[in-house]
């Protein structure tokens with residue numbers, strides 16, 4: 001189990017809340033790994049297929065360097081997943097059948113940090129360059145993983161990123177209290193030392209045209225994420241005080257890093273009653289951020305039912321357990337409600353242009369064949385006071401960009417068209433860091449295969 005800094009202390013700053021696992025704890029916990037004949041954690045749980053039982057065994061016996069090399073065989077950025085992965089592997093751990101799973105994520109945390117401290121993780125530039133050039137649009141985990149793998153294979157890679165600094169949602173979505181941004185900087189420094197070139201503040205398709213990319217590069221990988229935000233088109237939506245969660249989180253991250261001097265007007269939760277709409281991880285990040293900003297109270301409403309405390313019969317092991325999760329941010333102070341639909345944003349009494357309350361209604365769920373549908377509960381309407389509403393209802397898909405008019409739809413790693421590939425959320429829709437990394441690696445393998453077969457180059461000169 002993770003250990004966290006005390007709430008009274010951590011709520012006053014934006015430093016990471018989770019403590020590095022103690023070796024004594026791991027030496028007991030990793031001893032519970034069964035080294036299963038069929039390791040579901042590795043084969044089914046982990047999208048990267050990390051050889052978790054082997055890593056655990058090496059770490060258990062203090063062979064940390066060997067554990068690291070086993071980890072790096074499949075995972076290019078274990079320092080990211082060690083901090084933010086929901087640990088799909090642990091959901092399929094055999095120990096989790098009757099108790100707590102083996103904490104594979106914490107083992108990854110210990111192994112990867114030792115790797116940096118002891119200098120085992122260092123730049124490994126390719127010995128020879130192939131002469132091939134690839135452009136990657138987007139520097140989130142998918143773009144970074146793809147660039148990493150192509151570069152290690154000797155391809156000259158340029159990453160174009162429209163934002164000021166690399167990392168995608170790692171940097172501008174996930175709060176510092178979950179992921180210290182120095183962890184990203186450390187990795188970017190390594191990649192630059194290995195030869196990857198980063199071009200910031202450049203929107204591929206706009207600042208550099210698709211045609212120019214086509215002339216300069218043998219292939220283009222689009223790793224631009226799935227950032228079309230899901231809105232809540234209810235009456236009163238235009239009132240000041242309702243923000244998209246990612247705008248809100250990114251503003252705070254930019255202040256923390258010194259990229260911005262202060263929050264934009266209306267973005268601070270200080271002294272405000274905050275309502276987060278959407279019960280997922282992004283919503284939880286808003287809860288933690290609002291409490292750090294000094295919100296007077298924080299609530300989080302979700303339209304779906306409250307997940308069960310233990311696996312439902314239709315959700316057996318080794319599937320990912322769809323059970324109730326309480327994050328470190330929830331523990332810091334939050335009133336949570338489920339089965340709540342939002343009907344209307346109401347103006348404040350003192351300023352009719354500003355939000356003052358939200359009208360809601362409870363719903364049940366019909367299960368008469370087909371996908372479950374929300375059914376209003378008669379007489380369940382209620383209103384809550386709210387000065388700041390954060391919309392954390394996820395994303396509907398990739399944005400329309402000059403590179404991808406109409407958005408993208410491609411199988412992860414799949415070629416989209418002539419010398420154009422897609423990876424990560426841009427290809428599969430909104431997902432997880434670990435899946436974005438796995439997609440980036442798979443895409444790189446596809447590009448390399450095409451380059452090696454001469455396909456991409458032949459098409460280039462055609």
Ligand SMILES: Cc1cc2nc3c(=O)[nH]c(=O)nc-3n(C[C@H](O)[C@H](O)[C@H](O)COP(=O)(O)OP(=O)(O)OC[C@H]3O[C@@H](n4cnc5c(N)ncnc54)[C@H](O)[C@@H]3O)c2cc1C
Pocket residue numbers: 084085086137138139140141142143160161162163167168169170173174202203204205223224225226227246249281282285401403423424425426430431432433434436
């Ligand atoms: C608030 C929040 C918290 C999250 N927390 C977690 C978590 O704890 N654990 C987890 O596993 N997942 C989490 N996720 C999901 C995870 O961050 C994403 O699934 C992942 O970042 C997707 O990676 P990506 O590389 O495909 O896209 P992104 O991270 O979205 O990166 C895309 C990048 O492309 C850039 N870009 C877009 N268009 C262009 C262009 N034309 N030219 C150049 N650059 C361009 C964007 O600026 C961006 O930097 C979270 C997401 C959010 C929003």
